[in-house]
Amino acid sequence: MSDENLDANVSVDWRLHGVRVVPGNSLDTNTAQTPGMNRAAAIDLARVGAQKLWAGTVTIHPRAKTGAHHHGALESVIYIVRGRARMRWGEQLEFVAEAGPGDFIYVPPYVPHQEINASDEEALECVLVRSDNEAVVINLDIAAVEKQEEVPWIDPIHRHHHD
Numbered sequence: 001m002s003d004e005n006l007d008a009n010v011s012v013d014w015r016l017h018g019v020r021v022v023p024g025n026s027l028d029t030n031t032a033q034t035p036g037m038n039r040a041a042a043i044d045l046a047r048v049g050a051q052k053l054w055a056g057t058v059t060i061h062p063r064a065k066t067g068a069h070h071h072g073a074l075e076s077v078i079y080i081v082r083g084r085a086r087m088r089w090g091e092q093l094e095f096v097a098e099a100g101p102g103d104f105i106y107v108p109p110y111v112p113h114q115e116i117n118a119s120d121e122e123a124l125e126c127v128l129v130r131s132d133n134e135a136v137v138i139n140l141d142i143a144a145v146e147k148q149e150e151v152p153w154i155d156p157i158h159r160h161h162h163d
Contacts, residue, residue: 028044052131053130056128060116063117063119068139074136078099078104078105080099080103080126084098085098085126089113091112
């Protein structure tokens with residue numbers, strides 16, 4: 001619904017055009033996919049009329065990693081619900097950082113990246129939010145590098161530690 005529909009002289013049926021609850025068991029898996037992960041849409045244009053956001057879930061199975069990809073002009077935010085994520089990014093996926101439950105990851109537009117489940121036993125479960133209602137995914141053909149440059153999280157909560 002656009003802002004002009006919110007004119008004071010126009011009556012809006014908030015029952016039809018108000019808050020929408022999308023049950024977790026009704027997400028749509030018919031969305032752009034990358035090998036090694038399962039994406040499911042909760043919030044997008046088709047499902048709820050979202051104009052500027054896409055939101056859904058991502059599951060990466062134990063020991064799995066995605067193919068290298070980027071999301072065009074879209075910004076992405078990943079929230080880790082369960083498991084341990086290892087993110088690799090860069091022209092040759094040469095940078096690496098890890099995140100766990102409660103952590104947020106920001107992926108800027110056009111950044112080549114790869115998500116890796118750092119656990120051998122536990123699925124990596126995430127909530128994903130993007131800055132547009134279309135799920136743009138450009139899968140890339142990048143050979144993984146042998147040695148990555150580790151990039152520690154830089155903020156007051158996450159202290160840098162060596163494994």
